[in-house]
Amino acid sequence: MATLPKKESRAPTTCLGLDTNYGDGLERERSRKPDHKRPEHYGVGDPTTTFSSDSSHLSSRGRISKWFWDSAEEGYRTYHMDEYDEDKNPNGIINLGTSENKLCFDLLSSRLSQSDMLQVKPSLLQYPDWRGHLFLRKEVARFLSFYCRSPAPLKPENVVVLNGCASLFSALATVLCEVGEAFLIPAPYYGAITQHVYLYGNVRLVYVYLDSEVTGLDTRPFQLTVEKLEVALQGANAEGVKVKGLILINPQNPLGDIYSPGELRQYLEFAKRHELHVVVDEVYMLSVFEESLGYRSVLSLERLPDPQRTHVMWATSKDFGMSGLRFGTLYTENRDVATAVASLCRYHGLSGLVQHQVAQLLQDRDWINQVYLPENHARLKAAHTYVSGELRALGIPFLSRGAGFFIWVDLRKYLPKATFEEERLLWRRFLDNKVLLSFGKAFECKEPGWFRLVFSDKAHRLRLGMQRIRKVLTGTLRVAEDPPSSRTQEPRGQHI
Amino acid sequence: MATLPKKESRAPTTCLGLDTNYGDGLERERSRKPDHKRPEHYGVGDPTTTFSSDSSHLSSRGRISKWFWDSAEEGYRTYHMDEYDEDKNPNGIINLGTSENKLCFDLLSSRLSQSDMLQVKPSLLQYPDWRGHLFLRKEVARFLSFYCRSPAPLKPENVVVLNGCASLFSALATVLCEVGEAFLIPAPYYGAITQHVYLYGNVRLVYVYLDSEVTGLDTRPFQLTVEKLEVALQGANAEGVKVKGLILINPQNPLGDIYSPGELRQYLEFAKRHELHVVVDEVYMLSVFEESLGYRSVLSLERLPDPQRTHVMWATSKDFGMSGLRFGTLYTENRDVATAVASLCRYHGLSGLVQHQVAQLLQDRDWINQVYLPENHARLKAAHTYVSGELRALGIPFLSRGAGFFIWVDLRKYLPKATFEEERLLWRRFLDNKVLLSFGKAFECKEPGWFRLVFSDKAHRLRLGMQRIRKVLTGTLRVAEDPPSSRTQEPRGQHI
Incomplete structure (x- = not known):
């Protein structure tokens, strides 16, 4: 889903129409932006610049949502119309x-087809606690405590479950940022996050550009350093863009790289200095297949520099190879953030029947x-x-x-x-x-x-x-x- | 979930803080509002007036989300802490x-536990078409054609499925309205809609107040008339509130009433005259237990006055007594609206396994x-x-x-x-x-x-x-x- 092609032609900024008041952060932002060429160390994302549409029954943001859908056509949906199949369509797209x-x-089908998976009881068919059923939040806390190797047991009350990490990005962007504010994100990054924070939240990304060339403090290609974070943050500030947080993907997508505990701690200290939230996306944490890498979850750190501003996400989409199951979870010690996200979970809820299945799966440590x-x-x-x-x-x-x-x-x-x-x-x-x-x-x-x-x-x-x-x-x-x-x-x- | 108690004390309008730019439609709106007392035929909702909070790590809208959660405490959650149980807690809350x-x-458990319900195949575990799997959209189209008695078969391409009607209200509000714009809604109405259109969409409701007293053109208590719709629309316009649509709940919640086809057509013609979208919430359509009422879905009408602006919602929550299953659906002939909503469905997706279950259920006409x-x-x-x-x-x-x-x-x-x-x-x-x-x-x-x-x-x-x-x-x-x-x-x- 990350192959979103962008229209190459930049539509004029007036394409949203004169009568729009979408957010207004973006409009104000544009007029504030200095004319000189952007420095190359960072960039302020603006998803609307590539957009044009004339869907007269939609709001400006409706047209943007539609544009994101239409623009994905060429890749992902071309594939779906001509999917490779060994027997039926050997000339289809791989x-x-x-x-x-x-x-x-094979492993998943066999496990999910076992009889413990289909339990239908009234409590699962009724309105849930929007944070997730307690039985599931307990299981998630136990699961993350074990696999993230947390120094102390994680708590069910810090867990919020919902239908995937796309939703979680949307909810966190909304409850942490005002319209038009931004998250720092090291680039290259999983591009769909642009939509996730923007479509509902109207929040933008400030890219911290990484280089393939190894120079200065870098120890490897596309190395993230605190210096680069500082430059991007200052650049965004100078452009009048308020940065509210930092997004870290670990293991990283698309680099397939991981942050060492030392690196991680440096980034977290940087965020603390600037009172930034840190959203740590660990959806690939169990997909580290080279054990020698010594991957460490942020939840394994002895003491988080700023626990009230550190929010961790995990899901079954990648580590259990089930992007269609739609299960994701937030772990945060900040109760206000957990509550605000839970309130938005009315729009990100998952079936009680699936909550039961996920709990069964996560507790089956033998399997x-x-x-x-x-x-x-x-x-x-x-x-x-x-x-x-x-x-x-x-x-x-x-x-x-x-x-x-x-x-x-x-x-x-x-x-x-x-x-x-x-x-x-x-x-x-x-x-x-x-x-x-x-x-x-x-x-x-x-x-x-x-x-x-x-x-x-x-x-x-x-x-x-x-x-x-x-x-x-x-x-x-x-x-x-x-x-x-x-x-x-x-x-x-x-x-x- | 509709027992949301509101704080009685009105916090000052500055409670959102000076540095907020939440939407900004609301702030502008307030300063534009004339000082004189509101007429009693309608009212412009403003969910922020009852709100105060000091959660310093949250954005202003995060604080509003949290407030909605906290304010539900007294009723719904008091109940959950002291739930009646015949054996274990006979003095608990009913x-x-x-x-x-x-x-x-009993009927649902028995049907949902049958072996056809648990099917685990790779396509259900992978990223879905965000509109919903085609097999399900086909089934929904067949189901609605039959139970709504549509004059012609409804089309799968006009169907978008998602995790409940709360999400659908959120998505429709966002793709149809700009920030600060509004929907007309006859009041009393299912109060949670306030949050659904506001929390993500920042869209407001203009209440069309109905009276218990039968006067003038009314034929029954709390009768909705076109005259009342006109008065509310004009009142909102005069206050500078842009109205983009009308929400109709049919059968009505909380009145337990239904609109006759003649009434329905009058409301739709009113909307067409003013180029308003109409969102018709029919989540109780199969819960009409007095056949003599002669309930008719809007999809049964021979010709919709403005099909491009008529959007119908249905779900399994009420008619199949499964609010915890999280399945809802949109039916609209407007492809732009369907696409824009589908794009937001990344945040409202439901599990492939549940999509299979719903399809199995809907196609089982014998049962x-x-x-x-x-x-x-x-x-x-x-x-x-x-x-x-x-x-x-x-x-x-x-x-x-x-x-x-x-x-x-x-x-x-x-x-x-x-x-x-x-x-x-x-x-x-x-x-x-x-x-x-x-x-x-x-x-x-x-x-x-x-x-x-x-x-x-x-x-x-x-x-x-x-x-x-x-x-x-x-x-x-x-x-x-x-x-x-x-x-x-x-x-x-x-x-x-």
Whole structure:
């Protein structure tokens, strides 16, 4: 779902119409914005600039919602109209763009079909506590205490459950920020967050641009440093954009990278200094398939610098490969935030029957520890080994340290010019050759030519997908033009 | 959930703080509002006037969300802490306040536990089409075509499914209205709609006040007429409030009344004249247990006056007595509206497993027609007969024509003074005597002293609940004071 293509042509800012009072933060913002070119270390997102529409029965924000839907057409929905099927549609599109884990449906189907899963009792059919049924919140607290290795048991009263992390971003943006305010987010990042905080909340993102080139304090490509956070925050302040928080994705999407406990603590201290909320998205926390990485959840830290402003999200979508189950959860010690989010949960509720299923699943530690996780990690690792081997054989640099479902692939040498238009043309060529990838612009990567390749799929689809990628790339030899050194430099030590 | 008590003290309008820019429509609105007393035919709702909070980590709208949660404490949550149970807590609170049908859990449990309900296949575990899976939208279209008796088959592409009608109100308000704009709504109405359109959408309601007294063009108490709609619309316009649509609840909540096809058409023509959207909430359409009423869905009309602006909602919460299942649906011929709502459905999605269950349920016409509906209607009718008989024996006037789960009860003669404070005191006395009702103010009824009494509960709970009501009322004889004629006049022909 992160392959949202953006219209290349920028509509005039008046496209929302003169009579609109949508939020008004954005309008005021625009007039306040200085004319000079943006510095390249950060950027203030404005989802409305690429938008135009003439749906006369809709409000301005209705037109924006519709635009987000329509603009996803080319990628995700082209795929859905021509989905690959080994038997029925062998020439259909292979989807290596959507971040789903398709390796464990056999394990999940078998577990979810067991008789304990279907329990229908009156309390599950009646209005729930909007924070989630207590039996589920207790189970979530126990689950997170164990898998996040929290120093003390986590508490059910700090848990709010809802129908996925998209909803949680929407709710948190709304209860933490005023209209027009912003979150800092290191870019590249999972692009759908733009919509999640904007469509209902009218909250924007300030991108903290990361570089592939390793310089200064960086220890690896696309390294996040406190210095970069400071520069982006000051830049946003100077532009009159009020920043209310910082979003961290750990394990990171699309980099497949993780933050060390030391790094994490630095970012949290930075946030505390500036009284910023920190939203830590840990939806891939159990999808770290290289144990040597030593992944640590923020909830495992001995003492959080600012617990009242630290809010953690997790879901079953990625770690249990069930994006269609629609279960997500917030953990926060801030009761006001939990209550305000719970109040919005009237709009993000999940069925009592599903709440029962999730509780059953999370409490089955034997199955999780002895069946699901070992098998899932082994399958992820095998798929990753295959795809990274293929990339290596093609001489393609990439980043991927052993977490998540994707490899961040450097295809800059295949762009005739280093522009996002060329990036898009290459993406289009992949799609024409029946393989869907996600281009870097969808993640607000500032360097054209990076792609996210999802490897968590069955071997036969991966094989065919990689054949098609190879076909496109071998037919796309870089046109002359001496590449700048940073462009061909392979990220250090990232081939694993 | 409609028993939301409001704080009686009005906080100063500055309670949101000087630095807030929440929406801003409301602030502007307030300064524009003329000083003279409001006419009594309509009112412009402003959910922020009763609000105060000092949750420093929240945005102004976060504080409003939290306030809505906290303010529900006294009723709904007092009940949940002391819930009646025949064996375990016989002195607990009987809930005749929440509009749920508790009469058919046996039928539902038995149907939902059948083996066809638990199907786990990969497509249900993956990201869905956010409009809802096609198999479900097809089933919804077939279901509504049949039960709404549409002149032509309804189309799956006009269907959007999501996790309940609260979400649908939120999404429609956002895609149809700008911040600060409004919907007309005849009052009394299901009070939670205030939050649904406001919390995310920042959209307000303009109340079209209805009277218990039958005068002029009215044919029954609380009759909605086009004249009243016109007056409210003009009043809102004069106050500078832009009205974008009209909300109709049919069968009506809390009146238990239905609109005739002729009335419905008049309201729709009114809306067309003023280019207003009409949102028709038909969540009680299959809970009409008096067949003689001749209920007609808006989708049964031969020709809708303005199909592009007519949007219908239905859900399983009421008609299938499963508010905890979280399934609702929109039907609209306006593709732009359907698409814009679908785009917001990322935040209102329901599990693929539940989508399968709902489809199985809706397609089982044998069970619906031969088991569920006849039995449900018979049980509703019996419960209604019992409660209305008790009220009659107590000499209490009431309205209820045979639709919905509630009786609109006229307790004005039990208020020492005709104020909402007295209404609230009486409500409190009921609660102290362990029976939860909903007071009229929660429905924005303009006459103090009306209560909504939910009768769709098991006989033993109804008996005990009515005993407790009787006890409170026999101890609450109206103090002296000659009642004005309109106050004791019994609504015409409503004792059934």
